Amino acid sequence: MRGGIRYIVMFISLVLVQVLVLNQIQVSGYLNPYIYVLFIMLLPLSLPLYIVLPLAFLTGLTVDVFSNTLGIHAAATTFIAYIRPLVSRSISTHEEDRSDYPGMKYNGFRWFLYYTIIMVFFHHAILFFLEIFTFADFVQTFYRIVLSSLFSIFIIVLSQFIVFRD
Amino acid sequence: MRSLFRYLFRNYGFFLFIILEIVALFLVFNYNNYQKVKYLNSSNVVAGSVYNSFNSVVSYFALARVNAELAAENAKLRSRFQTDESEPMIFENKAPAFVPSDSTLFQFISAKVINNSVNKPFNYITLNKGRSDGVKPDQGIISASGIVGVVTNVLESYSMGLSVLNQRWSVSSKLKKNGSLGSLLWDGEDYRFAELMEIPFHVELQLGDTIVTSGYSSIFPEGVIIGTVNAFDKPAGENYYNITVKLTTNFKALSYVEVVENLHVDEIKELEKLIQENERGN
Numbered sequence: 001m002r003g004g005i006r007y008i009v010m011f012i013s014l015v016l017v018q019v020l021v022l023n024q025i026q027v028s029g030y031l032n033p034y035i036y037v038l039f040i041m042l043l044p045l046s047l048p049l050y051i052v053l054p055l056a057f058l059t060g061l062t063v064d065v066f067s068n069t070l071g072i073h074a075a076a077t078t079f080i081a082y083i084r085p086l087v088s089r090s091i092s093t094h095e096e097d098r099s100d101y102p103g104m105k106y107n108g109f110r111w112f113l114y115y116t117i118i119m120v121f122f123h124h125a126i127l128f129f130l131e132i133f134t135f136a137d138f139v140q141t142f143y144r145i146v147l148s149s150l151f152s153i154f155i156i157v158l159s160q161f162i163v164f165r166d
Numbered sequence: 167m168r169s170l171f172r173y174l175f176r177n178y179g180f181f182l183f184i185i186l187e188i189v190a191l192f193l194v195f196n197y198n199n200y201q202k203v204k205y206l207n208s209s210n211v212v213a214g215s216v217y218n219s220f221n222s223v224v225s226y227f228a229l230a231r232v233n234a235e236l237a238a239e240n241a242k243l244r245s246r247f248q249t250d251e252s253e254p255m256i257f258e259n260k261a262p263a264f265v266p267s268d269s270t271l272f273q274f275i276s277a278k279v280i281n282n283s284v285n286k287p288f289n290y291i292t293l294n295k296g297r298s299d300g301v302k303p304d305q306g307i308i309s310a311s312g313i314v315g316v317v318t319n320v321l322e323s324y325s326m327g328l329s330v331l332n333q334r335w336s337v338s339s340k341l342k343k344n345g346s347l348g349s350l351l352w353d354g355e356d357y358r359f360a361e362l363m364e365i366p367f368h369v370e371l372q373l374g375d376t377i378v379t380s381g382y383s384s385i386f387p388e389g390v391i392i393g394t395v396n397a398f399d400k401p402a403g404e405n406y407y408n409i410t411v412k413l414t415t416n417f418k419a420l421s422y423v424e425v426v427e428n429l430h431v432d433e434i435k436e437l438e439k440l441i442q443e444n445e446r447g448n
Contacts, residue, residue: 016216032285050178053183053186054375065206065207065213068207068208071190074186074193075187075194079187082183085174131288133194
């Protein structure tokens, strides 16, 4: 139960940081970091898909509602929630060493960095292509994905050093 | 039959994933139909009040600038009021964008921008006024320095709209000096500039020419300032100029805006309907 409250607090604070702080950073159209995916990344790995998928959908939908982009965040977060078990399996060398809690502390910096890079990149790629909904400016959209991903990855990894230490 | 159920049960994750993705994509492709998704946008109570309370804290930091803008607008309005009643209603930068010539035609509702973006391909604005304040869909949003957008969704106490910086709509506009009509479209690049289309080559253009709203739609009054011509060229093999317009509104620093209510909008819509019916009859 205490764990549940912890995740609720995490959900609310990540969504608020996303819509009130990061969505307001208007440096350029190339830099739109989305760090709320950390909520989905940090759910326990043993949590069954019938909980993770609806949770991810709901998280995406909440951000959609706040940013008037109905459906695109929901689609992207549902996708990364579905590939999450696959990602964590593929980057873990020793299955038994992997912790149920996919934070940095239990899995090490390297593991967490790979995990973040893959999850964030897939999320951003789906998000930006759905948002613009054309492959016409492929290069430009690709730049947006890469630059925003780098920024998001940096913030997410940094957050593991500062906020989510336990 | 049983083996089918067993198969579905074993792969429930995949099916759940497909169902949720279909729902999400359905929402994406239906979003153009704004009225259908009334509550799933930033004008709903939760999102609206989160933005509103956050904005009530952050807006203190902009108070100095907002005050200066209001004072400048007051001064301009007062000097206009005293000197010349018959002056055309358009002013240059940083001036009141619009003063109605026939005050019974348009009414203005003051509102505050509580959420806004400039760096997405489709940017939206959330306002702290809603149905209870008289805001309705399809009303224009203007600020002291020019046009801002149009209201699309209205709920009880908040509303949201498209900003000019949204590639999903264009503004019917004209050159102030000779009335040539064009439409203004944002290209998704820079929040300070937009493109003006459909101005033919025979129109004489100069850098710095003022672009205003045409008044041909019931959204905006005629003559609200949009921007000035920043650059133009004549692309080979085409009939229309490529014009870049520098927008007078600073979308990065929006605070107080006015929602324009056209008091004759029902009449105009009725007439338009009549015309359409007549056309269909012929």
